[in-house]
Amino acid sequence: MTVRALRAMATAVTAGALLAGTAACSAPSEGDTASGAGDTLVVGIAQEPDTLNPLLGYGKDGNSKVFDGLLRHDADMELRPALAAELPEVGNGGRTYTYTLREGVTFSDGTPFDAEDVVFTYETILDEKTNNPSKGELDALADVTAEDDHTVVFELKYPYAAFAERTVLPIVSKEAFEGQDVNAGSHNTEPVGTGPYVLTGWSKGEKLVFEANPDYWGGAPKVRKLTMAIIKDDDIRATRLRSGELDAAILPPVLADTFAKDGREAGKRVIRAKTADFRAVTLPTANPVTGDRAVRRALDIAVDREAIVKSVLNGAGRAAYGPVPTDSPWFAKGTERRHDPERAKEILDEAGWKPGQDGVRRKDGRRAAFTLWYPSGDRLRQEHALAYAADAKKIGIDITVESGTWEVIEPRMEDDAVLSGGGSPADPDFDLYSLLHSSLALDGFNNMAAYDNPAVDRALEEGRRAGDRDDRAEAYATVQRELAENPGYTFLTHVDHVYVMDDAWEDITTQVEPHDHGFGTGPWWNVEDWRPKR
Template sequence: MTGRSIRRASGAAVAAALAIGAAACSNPQAGGTDGAGGGESAVVGIAYEPDSLSPLLGYGKDGNSKIFDGLLAFDGEMKLRPALAAELPEVSDDGLTYTYKLRQGVKFSDGEPFTADDVVFTYRTILDEKTNNASRTELDAVKDVRATGEDTVVFTLAYPYAPFAQRTVLPIAPEHVAGKQDVNTGPFTTKPIGTGPYVLTNWSKGEKISFKANPGYWGGEPKVKKFTMAIIKDDDVRATRLRAGDLDGAILPPNLAEGFGKDRGTRTHEATTYDYRTVTLPTGNKVTGDTAIRRALDTAVDRQAMVDSILNGAGKPAYGPVPTGSEWFTRGTERTHDLRAAKKILDEAGWKPGKDGVRVKDGVRAAFPLWYVSGDKLRQDHALAYASDARKAGIEIKTQAGTWEVIEPRMKHDAVLAGGGSPGDPDFDQYLLLRSDLAGDGFNNMAWYDNPAVDKALDEGRKAGDKAERKRAYDTVQRELVNNPGYTFLTHIDHVYVLADRWDGLSTQIEPHDHGLASGPWWNVEKWAPKGGAEGGSGDGSGDGSGDAKK
């Protein structure tokens, strides 16, 4: 899923995940791959699958799409660098005009030239209300975009949106292809053409996405000639296929990755992230919509125990979408685990223990279901721990597993163990997560959170040009989440990957929630080189990135 604040995993069946090892990884002739460990090809296991491969519908909006490029890109240190733009943008003194000079000689993989018209087409199409892009509000500041010649694009903003340049990592689509078909349903959504380092060769939904190196890539043809992302939803199955040698690498929960620590020929890579796990507390539910229940759960949950026991220490407690290590985190909003205080909150609000220990108020039992995605061990473990903590306070939570097809229709009234997180500016995640008018808009504001003070602060934070003023706005948001938490934030998770130790050039970035697809050590796969062969890069010439590699 793309273009959403809370993102979901693929609905692929476990049977399909099991089949992929034989069909796509072990067989050198399957899907155009050489199999794991073969020559100049690489096969990695991921847990998530996009709904579409069209950037017009949200694919690759945070960069690293492999098929496409944006005007700018993030390097290993998450600093902006030129991509399809020849240089960083020129910004007017009032912060309302961004001028981009484009790189010359770039072509789409079908041989057609890239021009300023493609940039204008991409942004105008995304902003068109007829386009089914759930992230359209991320470009709310754009008043106009126009080409001034073939190599210059000018954006005019309605207000000085401080992080606008970071938004221009968004991939550029070819007008001569995508502009001649239905933007929402046309073949471009599954058979895209871009300027990126790789060309799509096959997408078997629920099974794999296969690429080949783009020989005409402006940044140089990649040395990894064939690259396959095996879509394996189940954590245990992914670990099994990796150990069997069907995969060159995979993202794994920390406790499963730990088992590979002593294996020869593999390396474990850790990436610092903004990825969090949270429980949605729908406003429309008589139990989860009660502020006392929300505050009691926020206090009853033992976040540190989850970090220690579920994440094996690879993470930290979460008190909101902003990690505690971020400059945007509001000190003093940490919540201490205090079961006695949680019970007091419920007592004072009239939630009294029943004969079975479950609290009751006005004939309503303090009980509700909590859904998590089948096969996702981390979500399952978080859900079970959360339910256990809640039961000690007198709140009964029934955990249930299902696919997103089962869960999505229930989100308005049932709690969900969800995930989210976007590095960089606080606007990127909080606006889609909390804005009341986005409730029910796909996976935006899954909790149907409605807080006028938060809405006002989100608007102020988005439109203020002064950093100190923006910080005050987001401080307000985080303090409001203490007073009325529409979500129970549990942990921020460090992503852990295990890869075959046969490539040079591996590094990691600070990552978003959508791990595996465009992130992880393969964020810069176009810069990899076989060990002992041609020289390998460090990703982009910026060093080893923010990740930590361990033997």
């Protein structure tokens, strides 16, 4: 049984890895400005990674540019060989995955790649001393061994249908890491990988500069120099794109539409990518207002999702009723929630939340009021938060919208709501588990609402462990039905990612994208394959 057969049971779009870590913005310095020459590319992105170390979670969903995984995704999100020479052989009832490795591959420091590097990577991630917040994603892995220099065998604790999707995880050099503290060593900022690009400079809060790897096993990229400019403010990113300081950038739909009207004439093109990227409001269980199930249920049907898609996203997205997009084969039809503010008022009335003289409801002397945070500079989240607060006001709930850095927001997540985001287009387990399982409550940016629902926990475990596609589908349908009855979040939209870029390259495509739309995703997901237009 190959992974192709397995994917027939596990094809997916889902939701996951919440982003933190953003930095101040500044223009690319002299020598790194956009040129439009075809062999250089300057991209404006909003988030900066904390680390470039895969052992700490960097690049776990693929497309890391500096590294390769055993497998990779193509434009249709189908798994293809990368450092593996072919797709894995799956045996022992789905408990054994055997990978034959590509020969003749070297790391950027010239050392050869072999099976021991794969074993070292996975064993180190699972080591309890390694500070990788995503190590739970490899819960199914019991053992990994090198049969010889070019053969690796993974033994699983249980048949985990999504395991092959986990092997897009980047592989590091054992030799480069030996003798270093993996949590604080130099390879967090000076990576050694097998990928198409090599990091040549990192000015924190400003930019990362990559040069083409001339010895890349897939062939040297024709885009010779790639600069990722860290510009967290959407408006500033648009201004610098318009001025020619950037070749490309991700923008909110409203800003991108200002380029769309005459984009071709200006040498620009606007590209929209479908995603699993959701926006949702966390409803902390520790807060006496949002911890009330009646309040959560009322908010869930008081919000006008379609209006947000139309007014905030300019139609570039879809209404969201949970982490799983409505066009995913894993979506549980019938769990859509109708916009019904009158029923929302009835729910609050029945639960004892009565309107006060100021129009804000009260129960046992407590006002139905709470604070909702969004990361400063993120216009899209700001507009989602304001629209949500406006709908809540109509049913007597007072929401104060505040902005701040993630450093300000994170300590407040236990008590205050957050306009959050997530999404991973691979398998439902990838985001549902980290987003909802009670064991991960407030574990970093996992389960930010501290949602605790035993029925959901059981279904998540069943979905993770079941080998049969239908059994998994029923488990994840149970999760979605439970969320409709007992929401821990108000899911608002799934957001299309919109990019504006110079119309100077061929072979531009997009994938179904995750929440993280910086380095590895965007039209430049396969920049190593681009060709300049003649």
